[in-house]
Amino acid sequence: MTNKTNPTPIERRLFPVDDAAYYLGISRRQVYKLVEAGEIPKVPIGSRSMFDRVDLDAYIERIKTAAS
Secondary structure (H helix, E strand, O other): OOOOOOOOOOOOOEEEHHHHHHHHOOOHHHHHHHHHOOOOOOEEEOOEEEEEHHHHHHHHHHHHHHHO
């Protein structure tokens, strides 16, 4: 996404559940299971559940460390 004041692409930080699932390589159902287990937080925006890329990256790092 670009705008007139900043012509460079803007990297999204918040993802809807489908994009968060794609980012992690899992199903949207698995994303919600991770939320229920307290593994990743959701960011409520209105009636939508969004997911912070920083939290998704932190989750990836935690499971990489646990697998070592």
